[in-house]
Amino acid sequence: MVPLSCDSRLFSPRGYWVSTNSLKYNISLELPRQNVSSFAIQRQISEKNFLNLIISKYRITPLVVIKSLKRRSRNISEAIPVAESQVDHSKTTNPLNPSESSNSLDMSPFRPANHNKLSLDDQELLSLFPKTTADIPAPPPSLPGDVYLLNGEIKRFTDRADPVISVIEPQDGSKIKISEFARCSKEIALQALGAASEAWDQGRGIWPRMSMVERAKHMSAFLEDFKMLREQLIDLLMWDICKSKKDATDEVDRTTEYIRDTIKHAVQMDDETTGFTTNSGIAAQVRRLPIGIVLASGPFNYPLNECYTTFIPALMTGNVVLLRIPRNGSTPHFPTLSLFQKHFPAGSINILSGSGREIMPPLMQDGRIDYLAFIGQSSSANAIMKNHPQVHRLHTLLQMDAKDCAVVLRDADIEEASTAVVTGGFTFNGQRCTAIKMVWVHESIADAFVKSVCEKVDGLKVGMPWEDDVKITPLCVPEKPKVIKEFLEDALKHGAHILNANGGRFGKSLVTPTVIGPITAEMKLYRDEQFGPILPIASFSDLNSVPGPLEWIITSHFGLQSSVFGSSPKEVGEVLDIMSYHVGRVNLNTPDKRGPDVLPFGGKKDSGMGVTNAKEAVKSFTVESVVATSVKGDEATRNISVLKKVVEEHTSQVVVSTRGI
Numbered sequence: 001m002v003p004l005s006c007d008s009r010l011f012s013p014r015g016y017w018v019s020t021n022s023l024k025y026n027i028s029l030e031l032p033r034q035n036v037s038s039f040a041i042q043r044q045i046s047e048k049n050f051l052n053l054i055i056s057k058y059r060i061t062p063l064v065v066i067k068s069l070k071r072r073s074r075n076i077s078e079a080i081p082v083a084e085s086q087v088d089h090s091k092t093t094n095p096l097n098p099s100e101s102s103n104s105l106d107m108s109p110f111r112p113a114n115h116n117k118l119s120l121d122d123q124e125l126l127s128l129f130p131k132t133t134a135d136i137p138a139p140p141p142s143l144p145g146d147v148y149l150l151n152g153e154i155k156r157f158t159d160r161a162d163p164v165i166s167v168i169e170p171q172d173g174s175k176i177k178i179s180e181f182a183r184c185s186k187e188i189a190l191q192a193l194g195a196a197s198e199a200w201d202q203g204r205g206i207w208p209r210m211s212m213v214e215r216a217k218h219m220s221a222f223l224e225d226f227k228m229l230r231e232q233l234i235d236l237l238m239w240d241i242c243k244s245k246k247d248a249t250d251e252v253d254r255t256t257e258y259i260r261d262t263i264k265h266a267v268q269m270d271d272e273t274t275g276f277t278t279n280s281g282i283a284a285q286v287r288r289l290p291i292g293i294v295l296a297s298g299p300f301n302y303p304l305n306e307c308y309t310t311f312i313p314a315l316m317t318g319n320v321v322l323l324r325i326p327r328n329g330s331t332p333h334f335p336t337l338s339l340f341q342k343h344f345p346a347g348s349i350n351i352l353s354g355s356g357r358e359i360m361p362p363l364m365q366d367g368r369i370d371y372l373a374f375i376g377q378s379s380s381a382n383a384i385m386k387n388h389p390q391v392h393r394l395h396t397l398l399q400m401d402a403k404d405c406a407v408v409l410r411d412a413d414i415e416e417a418s419t420a421v422v423t424g425g426f427t428f429n430g431q432r433c434t435a436i437k438m439v440w441v442h443e444s445i446a447d448a449f450v451k452s453v454c455e456k457v458d459g460l461k462v463g464m465p466w467e468d469d470v471k472i473t474p475l476c477v478p479e480k481p482k483v484i485k486e487f488l489e490d491a492l493k494h495g496a497h498i499l500n501a502n503g504g505r506f507g508k509s510l511v512t513p514t515v516i517g518p519i520t521a522e523m524k525l526y527r528d529e530q531f532g533p534i535l536p537i538a539s540f541s542d543l544n545s546v547p548g549p550l551e552w553i554i555t556s557h558f559g560l561q562s563s564v565f566g567s568s569p570k571e572v573g574e575v576l577d578i579m580s581y582h583v584g585r586v587n588l589n590t591p592d593k594r595g596p597d598v599l600p601f602g603g604k605k606d607s608g609m610g611v612t613n614a615k616e617a618v619k620s621f622t623v624e625s626v627v628a629t630s631v632k633g634d635e636a637t638r639n640i641s642v643l644k645k646v647v648e649e650h651t652s653q654v655v656v657s658t659r660g661i
């Protein structure tokens, strides 16, 4: 027997919190105010019967149920009065254990689809893989990959080159090798740093001293050659990370756009910051100059694009670069090595493959890295940065993990919201930092919304990347299916259900898109980033409930994006405001995404530091450098004359115009 308790601090606008308070854990219920009026329930009540009593005997539909929030409850001596007469029997449900209240299961928006078990080695899924290699419409790529670019030379590292085997494994068990991946050693990494350091030469190297217009010519020539690789790069993305042909094409095309935009914005920025303005008798030029040696590392899910979003602006603005390419998604980089070799001075761009854990710490420990441009998990960024001996002078641009949520208000257009949430949740199997990874739906529409989401998710075509209209493809990181399975098992163990008929099925690297709920605080899916094809859903009665959407956003340590679906200005405004202080971008009736790429893209809290888009990134990789001179009285003539001669005789790369004086 455990005492029933109520915490007066938790009187909500809608009702009251009541809890069991055992040594093991608490169950807290938010009960509607109208039900709390005239008669008392017993004070000593068994934990097991607590929910049953509230739901079946007193027939009250709790507004919110929390398990294990012990710290939120305090004993009081009074019993909780409950008015049986005001109960809405039709809604009676036990969200923690629907099977306990017989009529509740059918009424809950979170009823299990037709099973609650994971299907492993699912035969139907396995049959989606090609029977043999002969069944594959176009021959898989095969290219040498034990290569790296160091000091203008393409070298081979055969000592430790692993085969890159596609996770697209034909049914006959054959393996398809598409390339190799050289695990470059620490020694090679340090040689590359040496080459970069020489190319930088304390700002005196060919590349950092070249004018922006000249650099733009190099980058434009590179771009022309890069465009010729389009079809090959799409093919490699499809095979290496299993992006659907459509998504792979988008990745390549937006990368081309990004290079073009970077050239434009870099030249524009340089032009705008060249020349002088005068204030208080001081004429000054505030020009943006490169910072030094940039170590760039990108993620596997946009292995081409999200490497280019950092290192292309870094290079374009005169920095020198050491690029570490991701293991999954390495192959699209291999055909580009000869292009970088052809178009850029030796050492200005060096491209290495290898384990991040093996090569990044020694590079950082060396102390010559001036800038870390990292896209991946915040724990990885943290571990890498800590190696720098003078971390206070390390510049960073970090785009990191995220758990974007969608809040679906009571007046949301269910069709529109469910379409957006499914797109946001499952594009590229949910492997996007901007994927919707948690959904809060208002209880009044939860049933219709969950139904609509499940129908749409079950309509997503699962198959091979080259198939028309395919949406769910194999997961390219070999350990990923196991990670997804663990997330689902944990949620099921804590009382969630698989809500869509096709959910929870596994066959080699294929995992069906799975909608799961109700998600509660003790489940890993509540807070952790799943980065895979799972859509967790919880319902709420009041925006300010605890737990509830606003409290969830405020207390989340992530802050990339979030979306709100609805039209009531009061509620939309309230949600927009809270979200805006906690995430980098809020989307109204629109799924989360990075594009259009002209918008600033960056996160808050653990999700990001700095902004990428071509215009902002060229600023990020440069610092304001001021040249100032007195133009007061007699000094003016002399100083202006010196500057004019510097410009006329081309003796400086920094002062190239006396515009403005």
Ligand SMILES: NC(=O)C1=CN([C@@H]2O[C@H](COP(=O)(O)OP(=O)(O)OC[C@H]3O[C@@H](n4cnc5c(N)ncnc54)[C@H](OP(=O)(O)O)[C@@H]3O)[C@@H](O)[C@H]2O)C=CC1
Residues within 6 Å of the ligand: 297, 298, 299, 300, 301, 302, 306, 326, 327, 354, 355, 356, 357, 358, 360, 361, 375, 376, 377, 378, 379, 380, 381, 383, 384, 399, 400, 401, 402, 432, 433, 529, 531, 560, 603, 607, 608
């Ligand atoms: N905000 C954004 O814009 C984006 C964020 N992401 C986020 O990236 C993640 C997925 O990308 P993923 O590539 O798996 O990211 P990871 O952070 O897991 O891996 C990235 C790199 O970091 C290295 N690394 C990890 N730990 C350490 C360490 N202790 N010391 C040195 N290096 C280390 C890895 O090395 P190794 O090679 O040895 O494994 C790997 O090369 C997701 O969380 C996603 O949200 C993805 C895209 C965009």
Ligand SMILES: O=C(O)[C@H](O)COP(=O)(O)O
Residues within 6 Å of the ligand: 299, 301, 302, 306, 431, 432, 433, 434, 435, 592, 593, 594, 595
């Ligand atoms: O890596 C990611 O996930 C991207 O930054 C998200 O980009 P997207 O919203 O365009 O897919």
